[in-house]
Amino acid sequence: MSERRALQMSIAIAALLPVVAGLWGITQGVSGDGWTDNHHRYLSGLLLAIGLGYWSTVPSIEAMGARLRLLTALVVIGGGARLVGLLLGDAMTAEVGAALAMELVAAPFVYLWQIRVSLWQTRDHLPTGANSSGIAKARPHLRPIVP
Secondary structure, eight states: OOHHHHHHHHHHHHTHHHHHHHHHHHHOOSSSOHHHHHHHHHHHHHHHHHHHHHHHHSTTGGGOHHHHHHHHHHHHHHHHHHHHHHHTTOOOOHHHHHHHHIIIIIHHHHHHHHHHHHHHHHHHTSOTTOOHHHHHHHOGGGOOOOO
């Protein structure tokens, strides 16, 4: 199995969690309080959207660096907020620990992995003997920065 295919499968499987959790959160109330339940549903919709966003990167994963960067930033910021909650006294449960691992470890890892796959795909599609100007022609977003 190619590294590209392994990354695609990893994202497809990992994104299942926010999709399922988002759908579940939309359909389930948490407290019976109108505002709290409504806000919970809104945040669950955002979680669903993040999962769908990750799924949207799968077909052309090597070209999805900008989208993955944005999704990863959203997830890491959310994980940071969860971590602040722990520092403020929220209970550390197995579920919270698993969520933190996904948000602060797995999501950045997947983004870094995508960069690696993108660079390998670029290298594999360059003409033989291509230099940095060849990279710039093949992938303008990878153009070297020179003063």
